[in-house]
Amino acid sequence: MAVIDDPGARPIAGAALPAGAGSGLPGAVLLDKDGTVLQDVPYNVDPDRMRLAPGAARALRRLGRLGVPLVVVSNQPGLALGRFTPEALGPMRQRLGELFATHGARLSGFFFCPHHPEGVVPRFTRTCLCRKPLPGLLRNAATLLHFDLRRSWMIGDILDDIEAGQRAGCHTILVDCGNETEWVRGPYRTPEHVVADLDQAARIVVRHLGGTVRHAERCRVEAS
Ligand SMILES: [Mg+2]
Numbered sequence: 691m692a693v694i695d696d697p698g699a700r701p702i703a704g705a706a707l708p709a710g711a712g713s714g715l716p717g718a719v720l721l722d723k724d725g726t727v728l729q730d731v732p733y734n735v736d737p738d739r740m741r742l743a744p745g746a747a748r749a750l751r752r753l754g755r756l757g758v759p760l761v762v763v764s765n766q767p768g769l770a771l772g773r774f775t776p777e778a779l780g781p782m783r784q785r786l787g788e789l790f791a792t793h794g795a796r797l798s799g800f801f802f803c804p805h806h807p808e809g810v811v812p813r814f815t816r817t818c819l820c821r822k823p824l825p826g827l828l829r830n831a832a833t834l835l836h837f838d839l840r841r842s843w844m845i846g847d848i849l850d851d852i853e854a855g856q857r858a859g860c861h862t863i864l865v866d867c868g869n870e871t872e873w874v875r876g877p878y879r880t881p882e883h884v885v886a887d888l889d890q891a892a893r894i895v896v897r898h899l900g901g902t903v904r905h906a907e908r909c910r911v912e913a914s
Pocket residue numbers: 722723724725726846847848
């Protein structure tokens with residue numbers, strides 16, 4: 691697992707926190723990058739070629755108003771396959787943050803898996819626990835950014851995203867925009883919701899998390 695941390699992310703002291711329900715921690719929205727937030731351009735790290743996916747601008751506005759962490763979790767096998775170097779990810783992460791900010795949202799973290807079992811770059815060539823459909827990226831994000839996976843939502847455009855989300859204990863939404871072509875079914879691969887674009891996914895998340903956030907705000911006001 692690798693992470694380019696947002697300097698504004700709240701640090702946590704001590705060991706990994708329990709991510710179960712009842713932790714008192716807020717939920718987060720975990721977003722796949724390619725094909726979900728951005729139009730899918732294979733192995734692209736060029737900031738000038740990064741374009742929001744259909745519905746993503748409106749979705750970011752909606753999600754930004756929620757006030758919960760918005761986290762991108764992305765397989766980046768291009769590192770293991772030698773398509774680009776780790777240095778290329780800095781400008782890409784920067785541009786992603788700008789796209790969020792342009793639409794009133796804040797990117798709380800960008801977590802990526804640099805691995806691939808059949809890579810050509812030795813240090814990234816291995817099986818790992820962070821490549822989706824495994825949940826390592828999501829678990830690390832929850833530990834570092836201090837949110838509750840069981841209150842969180844994973845949104846992606848293929849069933850591997852759904853499996854990673856469900857293995858981590860999240861709610862899941864599949865944006866079925868045509869990028870999933872294999873439809874390999876399995877115990878963790880049935881999404882709770884299937885929608886056509888990211889804005890529809892955001893509406894579902896707001897419906898579920900909006901009340902919780904408002905309730906938490908009210909409690910803070912009452913406690914102060
Ligand atoms: Mg994708």
